[in-house]
Amino acid sequence: MSSRKIQTFRKRISTENHFKRFWYGGLASMAACLVTHPLDLAKVRLQTAAKPGQSLIGMLYHIVTKDGITKIYSGLTASLLRQATYSTTRFGVYEYLKELYINKTHNTKPSTVVLLPMSMVAGALGGLVGNPSDVVNIRMQNDSTLPSNQRRNYKNAFDGIYRICKNENVSSLFRGLSPNLVRGVLMTASQVVTYDIAKTFLIDKIHMDPSKKSTHFSASLIAGLVATTVCSPADVVKTRIMNSKGSGQSAISILVNAVKHEGIGFLFRGWLPSFIRLGPHTIVTFLVLEQLRKFKLGM
Template identity: 50%
Template sequence: MDLLKVRLQTHVGSHTSLSSLILRIYKQQGIPGYYSGLSAAVLRQASYSTIRFGVYEEAKKLFRRPDGTVSPLSAIMSGILGGAAGGIVGNPADVANVRMQNDGSLPSHLRRNYKNVFDALIRMVREEGLRSLFNGVIPNVTRGVIMTTSQISVYDIAKDAMVSGLGMSPASTITHIGSSTIAALVSTTTTSPIDVAKTRIMNSSGKEYRNLGHAVATIYKSEGVSALFKGWVPSFFRLAPHSVLLFILLEQLKAVYIRKHSYAV
């Protein structure tokens, strides 16, 4: 899904459907084509997600009320801190990820042909300088802030609303699935324009777009508002199950931690 999202976002010109893209990748590259950039995607998730969730949870502890609850504003502030930290740390792997996933759509003479994520990072520094690792860092941080704020914060807010408003159990798997799906829907929509601009910037040589605002404006003027939401469908279907599994796992880990802490006391 991530590869399909990147291919759709980097495509300029007439509309390309998801089904036609899937078939084209299979015809040109076969099954392995769907896994282009896998090593970069793994490193990107390991660095980005670990940092943003870790910083988010630590920030929530600082903003927690005396009764142990966290206000929506505090959740948003924690999301901003976590998203910014994750965006910065995960940027090098993200640049490699975008380039490796998009390589197969380029003419053979324009392909970078990175062997793996480490080869990509080394070659970027050697051929383009250290700054290339942080190509698109501003839109990546912006996306990270919006993604973390909308995904994690909306999850907490939706969960509290389902518990207090609908009387659902905070430990119920249904509550966790519902809250995480709502969070995925909101975060996919709010981050889409930034995500498209980020992908275009990372895939470029660094000279096509002056900054995030220029990238968004250029895409809007040349391709219309719909271009800012390219890749929304694969983005959502990638993020929704990811969010559901992630938050269910986090809830289980929290429950184990609370039980052990209670026994210790």
């Protein structure tokens, strides 16, 4: 067999292997979702509250005492569907673009300047694919806070999508798409790129073992801090739009109106619960992801 045919064969095998692990990011994020969903629920409730000031613990206590312990997992099916769509896409596209770059440059490790646009493309595509499930997710999580005559009472994520299409229109599934795309770009750029950079720094500069969970934990903790801070404004605006009854307000008008009446702190409302949720979510995601890579599940 000629060297050219061997090279083509190796590239084909590499591509096939990549698509076999395309879903690693989605599976890892779904596992993290099972751990952090109650915190995500409390975060959404805090972001949509008419009056700021309630703590994360206070919100969780309120949910449990008013609605029951099982309600801390309200909207879980939508959260899982969101991770299955949004995270599978953004992680998969990001890893694919990285591998494509490495193959094209003969194993040259991509720099931050290269990783950032890759992550932005991956995040935007993830935000687009995951938007319908995100709309249902936020509505299901916030449903019990509405007056009984305004509640949607979706049975699960698929029922929510079906009823939105039936009772509203398909375009309602893409409500809040603009801030969601922005958030997807910011989240992926700040989370996965920060993780890659932090992991490289810990290995190269501090000489931590690349195979140890402590290395993965430290890098993911840094990524969680950066991602929470960068994404907070877009996340708050996105939540407000998706939970609305269709007032027709744009993301900019909602942002300006909220800052005017609630102050600049509105942009970072729920930062602590966001980090308490996103921090563990990021850590669990990357720990599971690294284990999937280690054992080459499905390869």
